[in-house]
Amino acid sequence: MLKTTRKGNWMEIITPNNWAGKTIEEIFREEWEVPKKLTHQLRMEHTVFVNGNKANWTKPLENGDKVLMKLFEEMVPLITLDFFYDLQVLYEDDHVIVINKPPNMSTHPNDESDKSTLLHAAQFYVQSKGENVTIRQVHRLDKDTTGAILFAKHAVSGAILDRMLEKHEIKRTYLAIVDGHIKKKKGKIIEPIGRDRHHATRRRVSTSGQAAATHYQVIKEEKGHSYVKCWLETGRTHQIRVHLSHLGHPLLGDTLYGGKPLFKRQALHAAKLEFKHPITSETIICYAPFIDTPPIFKGIDIYNI
Incomplete structure (x- = not known):
């Protein structure tokens, strides 16, 4: 499992054995399969440093090299940030967040007047914690469907998860x-x-x-x-x-x-969500407890489905 450390808007990685001999270009294109357009943008904006210097994207890394990547961009206020909801978070780290969606709430706004969606609530939640990032939904659930739903906290994790969803790698x-x-x-x-x-x-x-x-x-x-x-x-x-x-x-x-x-x-x-972490490759399994009041699903142990 790849170990990462967030430092402000940057992510620090000490090059592990399995990255040694690979270039930054290969990490983005082959290890993470980040789309070409986003990879090119990150390269042109000089968002990767190795051992304190602007990265040479075609130079092989060595074991122990300190890699810094500016992944956590400042939040772009695409939606209002005034909708609070007491969310049930099933998993969260610097890169992704999984939320147990309540009933009768849209996943995302369908028009400008819809300002009480799960996306609004999730953005408010991360902002209230001091994380100035723009979150992205990876998939959606119908308004009246409950359960686990996955969001990305930055463009790279979002792009990787989009590709995984397309390849049916998110169960x-x-x-x-x-x-x-x-x-x-x-x-x-x-x-x-x-x-x-x-x-x-x-x-x-x-x-x-x-x-x-x-x-x-x-x-x-x-x-x-x-x-x-x-x-x-x-x-x-x-x-x-x-x-x-x-x-x-x-x-x-x-x-x-x-x-x-x-x-x-x-x-x-949506009782269970299983995926490989987009950055660290760790297997993440989330179980979403039933949240209806009064209850709909009775006598079922979600941890055994």
């Missing part, structure tokens, strides 16, 4: 409660998802839609409904909701897709 495990009992207790739903031309926000299984794959496993059955664990290969809008409804078992509370209105929201919770 997200959800828990849903669906209507009825699914005949096949474990399987994979492979159906393309597209917009429903008859409804502004609804999606549907469509031959002209985007490829989508959802794994599922029934973990508990009760009278009239089932608890289902789901994990995704793709991240289409409303994917789990659409796929399970297509299977004939819509989520309870999800009236948009035919679910019974037993709850005030669809019974969907």
